[in-house]
Amino acid sequence: MASIPLYKTQELKIYNSITGQKETFTPLTEGNVGMYVCGPTVYSNVHLGNCRTFISFDLVFRYLKHLGYKVRYVRNITDAGHLESDADEGEDKVSKKARIEQLEPMEIVQRYTLDFHNILAKFNNIPPSIEPTATGHIVEQIEIIKTILDKGFAYEANGSVYFDVKKFNETNHYGKLSGRNIEELIANTRELTAQSDKKNPQDFALWKKAEPQHIMRWPSPWSDGFPGWHLECTVMSTKYLGEQFDIHGGGMDLKFPHHECEIAQGEAATGQSPVNYWMHANMLTLNGKKMSKSTGNIISPAEIFSGDNSILSKAFAPTVARFFMLQAHYRSVLDFSSDALEASEKGFIRLMEALETLKSIKASEVTNGFDITKWVDNCYDAMNDDFNSPILIANLFEAVKFINTLKEEKASISKEDLTTLTEHLNTFVFDVLGLVNLNEASSDTSDKLSGTVELLIKLRAEARANKDFATGDKIRDELLALGIQLKDGREGTTFTVN
Ligand code: AMP
Ligand code: ZN
Numbered sequence: 001m002a003s004i005p006l007y008k009t010q011e012l013k014i015y016n017s018i019t020g021q022k023e024t025f026t027p028l029t030e031g032n033v034g035m036y037v038c039g040p041t042v043y044s045n046v047h048l049g050n051c052r053t054f055i056s057f058d059l060v061f062r063y064l065k066h067l068g069y070k071v072r073y074v075r076n077i078t079d080a081g082h083l084e085s086d087a088d089e090g091e092d093k094v095s096k097k098a099r100i101e102q103l104e105p106m107e108i109v110q111r112y113t114l115d116f117h118n119i120l121a122k123f124n125n126i127p128p129s130i131e132p133t134a135t136g137h138i139v140e141q142i143e144i145i146k147t148i149l150d151k152g153f154a155y156e157a158n159g160s161v162y163f164d165v166k167k168f169n170e171t172n173h174y175g176k177l178s179g180r181n182i183e184e185l186i187a188n189t190r191e192l193t194a195q196s197d198k199k200n201p202q203d204f205a206l207w208k209k210a211e212p213q214h215i216m217r218w219p220s221p222w223s224d225g226f227p228g229w230h231l232e233c234t235v236m237s238t239k240y241l242g243e244q245f246d247i248h249g250g251g252m253d254l255k256f257p258h259h260e261c262e263i264a265q266g267e268a269a270t271g272q273s274p275v276n277y278w279m280h281a282n283m284l285t286l287n288g289k290k291m292s293k294s295t296g297n298i299i300s301p302a303e304i305f306s307g308d309n310s311i312l313s314k315a316f317a318p319t320v321a322r323f324f325m326l327q328a329h330y331r332s333v334l335d336f337s338s339d340a341l342e343a344s345e346k347g348f349i350r351l352m353e354a355l356e357t358l359k360s361i362k363a364s365e366v367t368n369g370f371d372i373t374k375w376v377d378n379c380y381d382a383m384n385d386d387f388n389s390p391i392l393i394a395n396l397f398e399a400v401k402f403i404n405t406l407k408e409e410k411a412s413i414s415k416e417d418l419t420t421l422t423e424h425l426n427t428f429v430f431d432v433l434g435l436v437n438l439n440e441a442s443s444d445t446s447d448k449l450s451g452t453v454e455l456l457i458k459l460r461a462e463a464r465a466n467k468d469f470a471t472g473d474k475i476r477d478e479l480l481a482l483g484i485q486l487k488d489g490r491e492g493t494t495f496t497v498n
Pocket of ligand 1 (some may be wrong): 038039040041048049050051052053250252253254268281282283284285290291292417
């Protein structure tokens with residue numbers, strides 16, 4: 001008999017940024033979730049602040065999957081169209097980096113996309129289901145601009161196309177996500193500069209005509225140019241999740257203007273609001289200020305892993321940094337410090353030790369000193385309350401305390417409860433929170449390394465037996481270059497790793 005999926009019995013509540021309320025989560029299609037999260041602009045290495053947002057949504061992705069939903073998680077890569085200023089001015093961030101480094105823009109994109117993937121893999125983030133790029137969806141962006149123009153919510157000026165915010169606001173509500181009032185915005189903003197093609201400063205670019213020096217350009221009915229930054233997310237979310245979908249996420253700083261503009265574009269093109277639940281992850285700060293590439297107030301993941309930064313007392317494993325971030329709720333600001341990271345590391349070690357201890361606990365007739373059923377409920381209640389990972393972790397430490405009293409034989413546990421406790425602890429720690437047991441991870445890696453070197457030793461022996469000494473020597477020398485030394489002896493070949 002097929003088991004009932006957990007989502008049928010667990011009522012998940014999500015804080016919806018657009019209503020300011022925690023709402024019961026009901027997807028558009030039962031059992032399926034469509035989730036879109038704004039991805040990085042790939043013109044520089046990710047900093048720890050960026051990682052926090054992506055870890056927050058990895059937690060959401062993991063928990064939805066744990067509840068038994070089939071989740072299609074789309075996260076884009078911004079590789080064109082993101083200008084230096086939100087007012088549609090300045091250079092394209094990717095082009096600028098390409099110009100400074102004298103590389104092709106796509107070399108910049110490749111380099112930083114790889115960095116992004118490598119770092120998120122270190123944090124044990126699960127890759128999204130689809131990771132589309134802005135440059136891969138130029139045709140679709142041109143099509144949606146035509147639709148918005150046809151519906152009368154945009155205008156062309158000198159080869160560029162702008163979204164007409166004032167016109168849109170006559171029939172819709174621009175500002176409903178960020179709580180801004182368009183009339184006030186218009187009243188309080190400076191006059192447009194003489195060279196601006198916009199009717200109002202709030203209008204935003206759907207298509208920009210490229211200046212002669214702008215290298216990332218595509219033909220369109222209006223000019224050789226490039227799409228406005230906000231458009232790619234509307235196009236890619238619609239293409240892969242539909243005109244209406246369940247969850248849209250991103251960092252708090254994207255609420256305005258980026259997400260406000262996405263709502264406007266979606267409503268203008270389709271007549272309906274694109275997103276049912278808007279989720280915004282809060283910022284990681286350093287010295288009380290937002291970590292931000294532009295101000296240089298950042299710490300990089302590489303520095304955390306190596307300890308190579310004067311504000312760090314030592315190096316920290318990626319999973320410890322992940323644990324540190326999950327000890328705060330995703331909607332709270334989290335301030336980074338080496339001391340806080342050290343405290344998290346102590347807690348993390350205590351948690352892993354308890355999991356190890358649990359393996360050797362013997363069951364008794366009855367459970368004494370802990371209500372396992374209630375504990376499981378408390379863990380789910382925490383996650384169902386808008387993914388409250390700090391409360392979940394507090395509950396995990398209740399279990400740690402109990403495990404330690406079991407070890408001291410001051411409490412007892414029945415066979416059935418021991419199974420329930422073990423299964424749920426492992427599920428919450430590894431599947432839902434996505435933590436990694438460092439001891440197991442390193443022994444797994446060394447097993448794989450030994451297996452690989454043994455295989456190469458065997459291939460070398462075969463090559464030598466066939467008098468192919470060149471291949472045999474190549475294997476030996478290249479392994480040596482990697483710090484792996486082969487030693488031929490009477491008992492066969494052994495190796496050492498330096
Ligand atoms: P960007 O590449 O600048 O578009 O940023 C990628 C993601 O990182 C966005 O969702 C931002 O909201 C998020 N982000 C940027 N700075 C921080 C920070 N200090 N803390 C948390 N998230 C951030
Ligand atoms: Zn976006």
